[in-house]
Amino acid sequence: MERSQTLSLRERQKEGRRARIIAAAKSLFVEAGLDNITIEAIAEIAGVSSVTVHNYYGTKSGVLLALVxxxxxxxxxTLDRNLAAPPPDLVNLVLRFFTLICDHTLTHLDKPVWRQVISASISGTEPRFSKLYRELDHRLASVLIREIENMKAAGRLDDDTNSIHLGWALFNLQNARFIEFIASDSKHQDQALRDLRNDLNALLPR
Amino acid sequence: MERSQTLSLRERQKEGRRARIIAAAKSLFVEAGLDNITIEAIAEIAGVSSVTVHNYYGTKSGVLLALVxxxxxxxxxTLDRNLAAPPPDLVNLVLRFFTLICDHTLTHLDKPVWRQVISASISGTEPRFSKLYRELDHRLASVLIREIENMKAAGRLDDDTNSIHLGWALFNLQNARFIEFIASDSKHQDQALRDLRNDLNALLPR
DNA sequence: CAAAATTTTTTAGTCTACTAAAAATTTTAC
DNA sequence: GTAAAATTTTTAGTAGACTAAAAAATTTTG
Incomplete structure (x- = not known):
């Protein structure tokens, strides 16, 4: 709050509007779902005009993108913090990774909203969405790859393992279960975790 | 054309309109993309009113659903026909499966349209879409599971393999690469196939 | 062939995202 | 403090999905 020297009044006001708009959108989206919310409603709660929302974020999906x-x-x-103590084996590494992701997503937004996010990332209508998601996937897979290399260095994994290929394979596997979890209201997280464990056990040599 | 006894004139006309609507939609969707096509345009080419299109399929996504x-x-x-001669090992089974799916999807619709399909199946806005997709996934995974059991019966696979778990794991793995393939215009099918091969080699014991 | 039943079309209208331009407001710079 | 610059709001409008009800057309039925 003491940075009035670096940011002009105008910039601070803009920042404030931005923050108010995404805060308003977040609560409304979770309350009623993306499709049932109008830009008008967001604008009203944020205390700006609907045109301003458009000027700031372009489209309704643009607002969602900022949220995400x-x-x-x-x-x-969170991943960096909580994956600090590396699990003893591959299966538990992936299960822990998966759990952290599920926990995190649900504390921020609910399933219906995440569905819209994933949906928008695939549809390609909003190229920024696709880009953001590709980048996130990359970063997430990198976390797994890093951990696999740590395990290799610690002698807990075969030396001729290809960390990059294995990392992506495991990421894709858990991501499929993540999407399945998000796509269905009735799918519980512990069930998804069990399914993922079955996937891993069926594939990996013991 | 000789079943005028079983189908009344009315039923045949309805059938005809239905067929004309989805044929019109198919060509228009591929030509210009879902978002750039109006119901009006579909109706005009099909030779019906726009209200009729709504009455028949509900929404624009409903038309797409019928196509899919x-x-x-x-x-x-196609899968039943072409998977008849079972490949010698797991990796080649999955690669063949993947190739058949990619080939098939692209002969029917193009990537932009398939993106909308996958996107709609996840968004959950159109429950029928989600349902259709869940069912298709189930059937596709069942094909893999069946082939795995054949391999087990032929002694080409360990007897204590859990076919169901393994089948789903492999299906999810190839499906992730399929979605990645569809999501990006620049991703070529042979590259996707190589990626999938890397996934499989990294995971499966040799 | 005429009445009844069915279905489509026409008509009219709502809703909301999104856009462009003019008008009003507010910050900034001197 | 005032002129200039930046930014928001107001105003006005387009487009297209979707809906409801009345009107028109057509098939079916006896």
């Missing part, structure tokens, strides 16, 4: 970008930053921090 | 349902039926037939 924020959440992504935190997820990567 | 048709394609699904054919895909399952």
């Amino acid at each position: 970008a924020e959440s992504d930053r935190e997820l990567l921090e | 349902a048709e394609s699904d039926r054919e895909l399952l037939e």
Whole structure:
């Protein structure tokens, strides 16, 4: 709050509007779902005009994108913090990774909203969405790859393992279960975890 | 054309309109993309009013759904026909499976349209879409599971392999690469195939 | 062939995202 | 404090999905 020297009044006001808009959108989206919310409603709660929302974020999906970008930053921090003590084996590494991701996503937004996010990332209508998601996937896979290399260095994994290929394979596997988890309201997280464990046990040599 | 006894004139006309609508939609979707096509345009080419299109299919996504349902039926037939001679090992089974799916999807619709399909199946806005997709995934995974059991019966696979778990794991793995393939215009099918091969080699014991 | 039943079309209208331009407001710079 | 610059709001409008009800057309039925 003491940085009035670096940011002009105008910039601070803009920042404030931005923050108010995504805060309003977040609560409304979770409350009623993306499709049932109008830009008008967001604008009203944020105390700006609907045209301003458009000028700031372009489209309704643009607002959602901003929401998600924020959440992504935190997820990567969370992973770095909580994967610190590396699990003893591959299966538990992936299960832990999966659990952290599920926990994180649900504390920020709910399933219906995440569905819209994943949906938008695939549809390609909003190229920024696709880009953001590709980048996030890359960063997440990198976390797994890093951990695999740590395990290799610690002698807990065969030396001729290809960390990059294995990392991506495991990421894709858990991501499929993540999407399945998000796509269905009735799918519980512990069930998804069991399914993933079955996947891993069926594939990996013991 | 000789079944005027079983189908009344009215039913045949309805059938005809239905067929004309999805044929019109198919060509228009591929030509210009879902978002750039209006119901009006579909109706005009099909020779009906726009209200009729709504009455028949509900929403624009509903039209797309009908298109996809048709394609699904054919895909399952194709798989049954072409997987007849079972490949010698797991990796080649999955690679073949993947190739058949990619080939089939691209002969029917193009990537932009398939993106909308996958996107709609996840968004959950159109519950029928999600349902159709869950069912298709189930059937596709069942094909893999069946082939795995054949391999087990032929002694080419360990007897204590859990076919169901392994089948789903492999399906999810190839499906992740399929979605990646569809999501990006620049991703070529042979590159996707190489990626999938790397996934499989990294995971499966040799 | 005429009445009844069915279905489509026409008509009219709502809703909301999104856009462009003019008008009003507010910050900034001197 | 005032002129200039930046930014928001107001205003006005387009487009297209979707809906409801009345009107028109067509098939079916006896």
